[in-house]
Amino acid sequence: MLEVCQIRKSFGKRTVADGISFRVAAGEITAVLGASGSGKSTLLNMIAGLTAADGGEVRLGGVRLDGLPPERRDVAMMFQDFALLPHLNVCDNAALPLRLRGVGKAQARRRALAVLAEVGLADLAARRVADLSGGEQQRTALARALAAEPKLLLLDEPFSALDAALRGRLQKQTSDLVRQRGIPAVLVSHDAEEACRMARQLVLLGGGRVLQQGTPDAVYRRPVSAAAARLLGCANVSDTRYVPPEAVCWDESGCECTVLSAHRAAEGWRLLLAHPHWGELSVWYQGIAPPARCCVRVDEARVVRF
Numbered sequence: 035m036l037e038v039c040q041i042r043k044s045f046g047k048r049t050v051a052d053g054i055s056f057r058v059a060a061g062e063i064t065a066v067l068g069a070s071g072s073g074k075s076t077l078l079n080m081i082a083g084l085t086a087a088d089g090g091e092v093r094l095g096g097v098r099l100d101g102l103p104p105e106r107r108d109v110a111m112m113f114q115d116f117a118l119l120p121h122l123n124v125c126d127n128a129a130l131p132l133r134l135r136g137v138g139k140a141q142a143r144r145r146a147l148a149v150l151a152e153v154g155l156a157d158l159a160a161r162r163v164a165d166l167s168g169g170e171q172q173r174t175a176l177a178r179a180l181a182a183e184p185k186l187l188l189l190d191e192p193f194s195a196l197d198a199a200l201r202g203r204l205q206k207q208t209s210d211l212v213r214q215r216g217i218p219a220v221l222v223s224h225d226a227e228e229a230c231r232m233a234r235q236l237v238l239l240g241g242g243r244v245l246q247q248g249t250p251d252a253v254y255r256r257p258v259s260a261a262a263a264r265l266l267g268c269a270n271v272s273d274t275r276y277v278p279p280e281a282v283c284w285d286e287s288g289c290e291c292t293v294l295s296a297h298r299a300a301e302g303w304r305l306l307l308a309h310p311h312w313g314e315l316s317v318w319y320q321g322i323a324p325p326a327r328c329c330v331r332v333d334e335a336r337v338v339r340f
């Protein structure tokens with residue numbers, strides 16, 4: 035179990051963490067969502083020991099980490115830019131953390147090859163990382179992160195440079211490995227969909243504080259504020275209310291709305307409606323071509339008020 039308790043950090047007058055607390059159980063991923071500059075990477079760096087916190091505690095398996103240097107925390111990190119050493123081959127990159135800990139060359143190589151097999155890269159062990167695709171590089175980074183058998187995995191937007199199909203595969207592979215190894219993991223992301231796909235718990239950050247935390251289902255069902263709803267990527271949010279998709283239904287006896295715009299996506303047509311009472315409403319439409327007008331009903335009891 036990872037426990038982050040009341041962690042605080044300011045850079046000059048800018049406070050990026052103002053008493054942030056959350057827990058991550060073994061074998062589970064918690065996703066931290068926040069706007070750009072909200073302090074997500076700083077939070078990971080404080081957990082890893084790369085940035086000193088101004089206050090608060092970090093515990094892993096009940097042991098206090100603050101005060102320990104990064105190399106004694108048993109924490110592995112994965113970054114968006116992979117951070118591999120281009121002049122080394124795949125196996126040597128994966129073995130690097132073990133070598134840095136003084137593990138002998140042959141043993142480090144054996145353990146690196148075992149983890150490379152787990153991530154499906156055994157055949158590429160001898161290849162220079164500069165000659166790998168983006169997805170192969172990221173799997174090498176995953177193997178390197180896991181080779182030293184860390185007690186905690188920190189993921190700093192590790193998949194954002196990859197295309198959608200590859201991203202989906204690596205998200206699943208990483209989630210499976212975290213579960214199988216029974217270690218806690220923290221994922222930092224801008225992408226609410228990725229966070230929900232991978233994480234058991236979401237932590238929404240804003241203004242250096244936790245705006246909300248809970249399971250993706252609970253947080254989506256009832257965002258506590260407009261800021262939280264916007265971080266989740268919810269449509270139909272104003273400062274005072276959120277009209278969730280389940281509150282809107284197509285109904286001939288409902289209010290007639292003009293379709294202001296329509297754009298095509300994989301899931302269907304996204305329509306922007308002018309509703310006489312609720313104003314602009316964004317809704318999905320599954321017909322072949324978008325209509326010019328339509329009738330919808332909004333179930334007021336399901337509208338979330340802030």
Ligand SMILES: Nc1ncnc2c1ncn2[C@@H]1O[C@H](COP(=O)(O)OP(=O)(O)OP(=O)(O)O)[C@@H](O)[C@H]1O
Pocket residue numbers: 045048050068069070071072073074075076077
């Ligand atoms: N070493 C530092 N010295 C001064 N300011 C810093 C330092 N590190 C980060 N900051 C500032 O702290 C704020 C939070 O930065 P951080 O990188 O943690 O945000 P983030 O949420 O990860 O952003 P992004 O999503 O854009 O990567 C930013 O305003 C950043 O400029």
